[in-house]
Amino acid sequence: MTPTEVSAARERLGLTPERLAAEFAVTEKEVRGWEAGVVRIPRRYAERLAWQAAVAERDAALAASGLPECGWVTEWQSRPTPERVNDRTAHFRAVVAHAESCPVCLAREAYVTEHLPSMPDPTLPLSMKFFAWVSRILDRVPSRFRPAVVGAAVVAGLTGLNAAFAILPLLRTPERLPAVLLGLLVALPAAAVAGAIGGLAFSAVRPVLEPLGRIGDYLTGIACVLAYMGPFGVVALLVAGSAAFASPVPWVIFGGCVVFFGLFLGHVWFYQERKDGMADGGSPT
Secondary structure, eight states: OOHHHHHHHHHHTTOOHHHHHHHHTSOHHHHHHHHHTSSOOOHHHHHHHHHHHHHHHHHHHHHHHTOOOOHHHHHHHHSOOOSSHHHHHHHHHHHHHHHTTOHHHHHHHHHHHHHSOOOOOOOOOHHHHHHHHHHHHHHTSOGGGHHHHHHHHHHHHHHHHHHHHHHGGGGGOGGGHHHHHHHHHHHHHHHHHHHHHHHHHHHHHHHHHGGGTHHHHHHHHHHHHHHHHHHHHHHHHHHHOGGGGSSHHHHHHHHHHHHHHHHHHHHHHHHHHHHHHHHTTOOOO
8 A cells, every 4th residue: 555545545534644543553653654655554554444445435425426325224234243153144144135135225336336446355354364265266166066166175174174183193103104194195085075075965955955944954964964975885885895784784873874964964054044034034944
């Protein structure tokens, strides 16, 4: 951010150097140094200042446009931001969903898109920046393939994390490391493929089962777990031989695991979605 841009952003916000210094918890001398080009503004302050100035410019343009404000959004802004992560996510998801179908919001967004440059990236913690980066990548993937990509990434990531914890104790016995690393090279692609299969199962069954309400949620979870665990079951059958599966006990154990974890995932995945539907006056089923 250049010194001229710092000064312009501060003036857009209607702040004096002293007020801006107080807001950013720095000294007025530092702010004047940024604007004089004597001191380079830290990146975190530059991102925050650019975002706030862009928001102020956007608000001023909308106020001058003559377009009406959305009453729903005004009421939403008056609500306190929830403390719990799940509730906070639902809070912001609600306004995004509203803006996608509200004629007033769509008209205001179209005006901004036509008359103003795109908004800069908001100031986010490092972890949130990572998730925003992942979200931008997923936006480039066709929607029907996103569950497969997510499933592959999540399962492979968890497998790698578990492997890392398993490898740490082996550092004391380095002679075993090559065999373990070779197994990891096989396990990670296998885990990614299994996760992708589970994601594809989600894409296939969710549109059919969603109208069934909570029952459909649980059946979706079971179908995804079955698709995920199926390849491992086939491998086990090939390795152990059909004789090992002649007894019903392995099949009962396999089916029990599929149903248990499927019911658990079906409940966890869609709990917040059903809760939001009930809060909006809809039916839980």
